[in-house]
Ligand SMILES: NC(=O)c1ccc[n+]([C@@H]2O[C@H](COP(=O)([O-])OP(=O)(O)OC[C@H]3O[C@@H](n4cnc5c(N)ncnc54)[C@H](O)[C@@H]3O)[C@@H](O)[C@H]2O)c1
């Protein structure tokens with residue numbers, strides 16, 4: 008019997024035994040540092056000379072490991088392995104594939120702290136964020152297992168006198184998963200497992216900042232009994248293999264999550280039919296955000312400030328859903344700003360092995376970009392709080408709040424992907440909605456109000472894929488809040504939704520005349 012889906016509970020680190028278990032996991036993970044990691048193609052481990060050195064962003068000197076880099080010849084081999092594996096994997100019954108996913112989820116659950124501890128080092132995640140990432144990986148796997156069983160027999164269609172009709176789903180073939188570093192487990196595992204449970208095979212290219220957690224996931228897949236070649240692990244430089252794998256004539260689909268610029272590039276080149284390609288490739292591009300919290304004049308000030316601060320500074324603002332714009336009614340603007348500054352002062356920043364609220368940002372490039380945006384912000388508005396940066400040992404940026412910003416200011420328009428939030432003042436709710444919608448993105452948003460009519464208006468007019476009332480704009484939960492954005496935030500295929508797996512199947516209709 009398969010129990011109904013429910014989301015994995017968060018670990019309470021105020022409980023001493025949980026805290027100690029996590030400290031033990033941090034120690035255990037550290038003992039493995041410095042190792043070399045291979046590619047995995049058709050179940051074979053392939054060690055290459057050229058490797059990515061993975062470091063701890065909180066401590067640049069600490070090398071976590073060296074991960075082999077794929078070259079085009081490895082991508083060729085991986086497509087061949089994927090095609091070969093597809094032949095039999097696609098014939099497994101829905102229940103057989105779903106059961107295997109449940110086993111994968113169970114293995115991860117048993118080793119939960121080990122994966123979360125690795126993300127503390129590899130992505131600089133605070134404990135609760137790392138725990139949330141692992142839980143979300145489990146959720147995606149559990150949810151898609153059930154989702155595929157629901158779709159197994161297709162959907163009803165009508166019969167006529169003397170005619171029987173069937174409408175069902177078939178897997179497509181080999182495809183590509185390209186994942187980001189900011190949810191290095193949840194998004195990587197979710198966007199790999201979704202096509203896999205539907206019967207496809209995959210080439211998995213994780214981010215070069217966080218390939219080790221993806222390698223660990225491969226270990227779980229093997230332990231669970233996933234046949235060789237169903238998932239092929241091909242980390243590497245996007246310059247060497249990115250376009251090559253996207254455009255490959257055997258590539259049936261791409262599930263990409265990452266920045267707008269890369270997503271648009273992939274969408275464009277993926278559309279072209281290559282020689283030897285006898286199908287149209289499907290592309291899912293889930294990209295960036297410039298997410299707004301609107302605060303109405305009758306809002307609860309505490310709820311507003313807490314929502315802004317936690318959505319802006321959780322995981323140092325490195326979430327596509329992070330709040331980077333607070334659009335506040337003039338009657339309460341100063342009060343909300345003052346309370347947000349007070350709350351931001353309480354946040355700790357540092358090495359996340361010590362369980363600080365905020366850790367480092369992920370790498371030097373991001374550090375430099377965010378620092379540049381802070382300098383731009385100083386010219387465009389008033390620096391109210393923060394602005395300190397320090398990359399002497401790791402890439403640390405303190406929570407930063409600007410006010411007096413024109414909605415058209417650069418820091419109110421471009422995705423910063425760091426702990427920076429800008430405040431702007433509006434005279435009424437209509438203007439608030441206008442400002443909220445004046446970006447090219449449309450991912451998440453929140454409204455803090457006690458006026459029901461304003462919430463109804465926002466539901467119709469606030470142009471985002473995920474909208475929340477009287478809470479922050481981050482932390483969607485698989486199955487409860489299907490996730491994906493409008494406009495240039497992406498193709499809006501909604502991960503963690505009952506429809507997501509339909510992206511990875513052909514829909515077949517069979518009509519029999521009696
Ligand atoms: N909408 C969502 O659900 C969602 C979720 C998480 C992150 N994001 C977005 O992701 C971004 C942060 O992640 P990032 O810095 O890893 O993004 P990124 O676009 O730099 O990289 C994402 C992935 O694409 C790969 N890549 C880069 N160029 C490529 C190419 N030419 N061909 C193939 N692959 C290529 C990278 O190596 C990485 O694996 C932010 O913009 C964030 O908003 C969006």
Ligand SMILES: N[C@@H](CCC=O)C(=O)O
Nearest residue numbers: 326327328481482483490
């Ligand atoms: N799904 C996550 C964001 C993923 C992107 O970074 C959230 O809802 O906060």
